[in-house]
Amino acid sequence: MRILATIACLTGLVVGGFFAAASTSASAAENIKIGLIEPLSGPIAAVGTDALQAFETAAEQVNAAGGVLGGQMLEIVPLDNAMSAEKTTQQLKKAVDLGLKYVIQGIGSNHALNIIQFVNKHNKRNPDKALMFLNHSAVTTAFTNELCSFWHFRFDANVDQKVAGLVTQMSRDSSIKKVYMINQNYAYGKSFQSAARAIMKERTPGIELVGDELIVPFGKVQDFTPFIAKIKASGADTVLTGNWGPDLVRLIKFSAGANLPVQFYTIYGGLTSSVAGYGADAHKVALKQVNEYHENHDGLSADSVAFGDTYMAKYKDTWYSDRQRWLILMLAEAIDKAGSDDPIAVGKALEGLTLDGPLGEVEMRASDHQIQLQLMVSSLTRDYSRPIMYKGNDFKIAFATDGVISRQDTTLPTTCDMKRP
Amino acid sequence: MEVFVFSLFNGVLYGMLLFLLASGLTLIFSMMGVLNFAHASFFMLGAYFAYQISQPLGFWPALIAAPILVGVLGAAVERYALRPVHRFGHVAELLFTFGLAFVIEEVVQMIWGKVPVPYDVPPSLNVTAFAWQGLDYSVYRLFMLLISVGIFVALFFGLTRTRIGLIIRASLTHPHMVASLGHDVPKVFMWTFGVGCALAGVAGVIGGNVLGTEPGMAIQLGPIVFVVIVVGGLGSLGGALIASLLIGVLNNMAISYDFSLYPIFSLLGVEREAEGILADLVSLTTGAIAPLVPYLLLVLMLILRPRGLFGTRDV
Numbered sequence: 001m002r003i004l005a006t007i008a009c010l011t012g013l014v015v016g017g018f019f020a021a022a023s024t025s026a027s028a029a030e031n032i033k034i035g036l037i038e039p040l041s042g043p044i045a046a047v048g049t050d051a052l053q054a055f056e057t058a059a060e061q062v063n064a065a066g067g068v069l070g071g072q073m074l075e076i077v078p079l080d081n082a083m084s085a086e087k088t089t090q091q092l093k094k095a096v097d098l099g100l101k102y103v104i105q106g107i108g109s110n111h112a113l114n115i116i117q118f119v120n121k122h123n124k125r126n127p128d129k130a131l132m133f134l135n136h137s138a139v140t141t142a143f144t145n146e147l148c149s150f151w152h153f154r155f156d157a158n159v160d161q162k163v164a165g166l167v168t169q170m171s172r173d174s175s176i177k178k179v180y181m182i183n184q185n186y187a188y189g190k191s192f193q194s195a196a197r198a199i200m201k202e203r204t205p206g207i208e209l210v211g212d213e214l215i216v217p218f219g220k221v222q223d224f225t226p227f228i229a230k231i232k233a234s235g236a237d238t239v240l241t242g243n244w245g246p247d248l249v250r251l252i253k254f255s256a257g258a259n260l261p262v263q264f265y266t267i268y269g270g271l272t273s274s275v276a277g278y279g280a281d282a283h284k285v286a287l288k289q290v291n292e293y294h295e296n297h298d299g300l301s302a303d304s305v306a307f308g309d310t311y312m313a314k315y316k317d318t319w320y321s322d323r324q325r326w327l328i329l330m331l332a333e334a335i336d337k338a339g340s341d342d343p344i345a346v347g348k349a350l351e352g353l354t355l356d357g358p359l360g361e362v363e364m365r366a367s368d369h370q371i372q373l374q375l376m377v378s379s380l381t382r383d384y385s386r387p388i389m390y391k392g393n394d395f396k397i398a399f400a401t402d403g404v405i406s407r408q409d410t411t412l413p414t415t416c417d418m419k420r421p
Numbered sequence: 422m423e424v425f426v427f428s429l430f431n432g433v434l435y436g437m438l439l440f441l442l443a444s445g446l447t448l449i450f451s452m453m454g455v456l457n458f459a460h461a462s463f464f465m466l467g468a469y470f471a472y473q474i475s476q477p478l479g480f481w482p483a484l485i486a487a488p489i490l491v492g493v494l495g496a497a498v499e500r501y502a503l504r505p506v507h508r509f510g511h512v513a514e515l516l517f518t519f520g521l522a523f524v525i526e527e528v529v530q531m532i533w534g535k536v537p538v539p540y541d542v543p544p545s546l547n548v549t550a551f552a553w554q555g556l557d558y559s560v561y562r563l564f565m566l567l568i569s570v571g572i573f574v575a576l577f578f579g580l581t582r583t584r585i586g587l588i589i590r591a592s593l594t595h596p597h598m599v600a601s602l603g604h605d606v607p608k609v610f611m612w613t614f615g616v617g618c619a620l621a622g623v624a625g626v627i628g629g630n631v632l633g634t635e636p637g638m639a640i641q642l643g644p645i646v647f648v649v650i651v652v653g654g655l656g657s658l659g660g661a662l663i664a665s666l667l668i669g670v671l672n673n674m675a676i677s678y679d680f681s682l683y684p685i686f687s688l689l690g691v692e693r694e695a696e697g698i699l700a701d702l703v704s705l706t707t708g709a710i711a712p713l714v715p716y717l718l719l720v721l722m723l724i725l726r727p728r729g730l731f732g733t734r735d736v
Binding site for chain 2: 043044045046185213214215216219220221222223225226227228229230232233246249250253254257258259260272273276277278279280281390391395
């Protein structure tokens with residue numbers, strides 16, 4: 001008797017749980033939920049939480065303007081992957097269980113690759129429950145070349161485009177004669193290296209490459225003095241580097257300490273965590289970054305400036321990049337254009353979609369799902385109108401524009417042969 | 422020749438910072454037999470404390486106060502956590518300090534956040550002392566060297582030539598005899614641990630502003646400190662000094678000379694025109710693997726001479 005009662009009880013629990021789950025998925029039909037898979041705990045949680053803030057602010061903007069499909073709201077669902085591969089897979093499965101149709105990710109190309117492979121397989125097996133991947137910052141060029149997929153859309157410039165931006169700006173400076181490259185020895189650093197070699201050959205034939213170094217990545221190098229000595233001995237006037245994190249911060253700190261008379265062309269020199277690390281010596285180094293946005297640029301679109309102001313008022317953080325904003329805006333527009341939130345229809349609506357970006361029109365190229373955009377190269381300076389702020393701290397330094405890189409100069413051919421559903 | 426002397430000099434500058442960091446660890450190990458996995462975390466705390474104190478008061482008060490704070494914290498850890506664990510043997514102590522490293526990292530992130538803090542070299546010392554091979558060396562780099570040498574001399578004479586050193590060394594080998602003579606052996610251990618941590622704190626104060634003060638700094642430097650004390654010989658102060666200098670100089674030479682490693686791989690039958698993974702081996706140079714040189718040294722040392730250069734007991 002007691003056993004029967006237990007079974008009845010358990011059945012009750014299971015059935016009850018089932019109904020509870022069913023009722024949550026019923027309310028999900030009202031909001032369009034978008035999963036955000038990023039490190040929200042662990043050593044790089046700061047980067048993940050910044051991304052979450054950005055997407056929540058962008059979604060709020062869409063919702064304040066009436067949402068999509070005549071009143072449905074966008075909702076960001078944070079899914080913490082703690083920067084580990086297996087947790088990314090777990091969270092993807094969770095996204096499927098929650099009935100999500102969209103996931104956003106961008107921190108770490110290895111995780112992005114994991115997601116691309118997952119959605120390719122999942123969507124083939126479950127065409128009625130397709131999942132779309134919106135990539136905001138994972139830059140490995142292959143994702144829109146040989147690995148391209150209908151289910152993946154990249155809203156950030158890829159490594160090759162960013163390198164093209166840096167090299168184009170270098171070609172405008174006739175004082176640059178000798179360039180030294182230093183990169184991290186892993187997939188990203190190597191792709192920076194090969195892109196730079198190829199694009200320099202084409203756009204800056206007069207500049208000599210006097211050094212091409214790969215270092216052990218992720219903070220393993222403590223003392224950069226021997227590298228600084230080699231750069232100095234090579235006679236280089238410019239260092240071109242894809243380094244980020246401590247590998248960039250220490251390179252800059254040791255260069256400043258030794259008064260190395262070179263300028264640095266970087267991709268990630270403007271990341272808040274980097275700028276925080278340079279310290280008081282930062283202004284001594286001519287540091288440049290390539291990006292689609294910085295708030296001291298004259299001639300940004302009014303929309304992007306207004307968004308930056310909202311973000312600053314809300315979090316006391318400088319709006320560092322604009323791609324998170326345009327990702328959400330373009331997704332919302334595509335959903336409206338498709339007239340439904342079905343990923344296949346939305347995907348087709350996203351292809352070729354354009355939006356007014358901070359520097360002009362940006363376009364989601366249909367052939368490879370790679371955003372086509374303007375970039376700009378800017379220098380770290382103490383002469384600014386608005387300083388870089390992070391969590392209310394004033395870094396007393398900011399970026400000033402050196403030059404804008406047109407869409408024509410950042411548009412590169414693709415090898416993508418896309419299979420559409 | 423010029424490059425050789427130049428690399429030697431740069432290697433010594435870096436090596437002495439490593440020594441400063443390793444000296445506290447080797448002191449704790451030689452006097453107490455405790456392998457402190459959280460040592461680099463005390464180094465990190467030294468840097469963060471120095472940053473916090475130098476904000477209102479400047480560098481010099483921080484140079485004095487931060488190591489003292491770290492030392493007191495270290496002594497408290499020994500008194501209230503390590504001592505009760507000590508009963509369960511060295512493995513328990515090791516596991517405890519291993520866990521402590523994670524706790525300290527989390528606490529640092531909670532208090533100071535996850536991005537680096539702007540802890541800078543004091544402006545008064547951030548002036549060029551001399552230039553060599555076109556690179557400027559600040560007074561601060563020489564100041565770091567001076568502090569490291571000073572600490573080595575003080576430790577060496579303190580342990581071998583003073584009464585305190587005598588008691589500390591005797592406490593390790595003959596604790597009961599020392600206790601019978603009226604000395605408080607647990608207290609001696611507590612302060613030894615405290616001083617060892619304070620030394621890590623000093624390294625944090627003078628190294629944090631050069632290497633960057635961020636929550637990952639302990640994890641990045643932790644392993645290399647162990648290499649120093651194992652290669653030098655567990656518990657040998659002189660050995661730690663030699664090993665630090667050796668690692669600093671080897672690291673600099675490997676990058677400066679940047680020899681191709683192809684001759685070694687060609688002996689193993691790798692073709693110069695190889696493709697795939699083997700192609701990476703062909704183009705591999707010593708500069709590209711410089712940060713791994715210390716670990717290579719560690720492996721070789723454990724195979725050939727497990728007690729290290731100057732060690733008196735096996736690892």
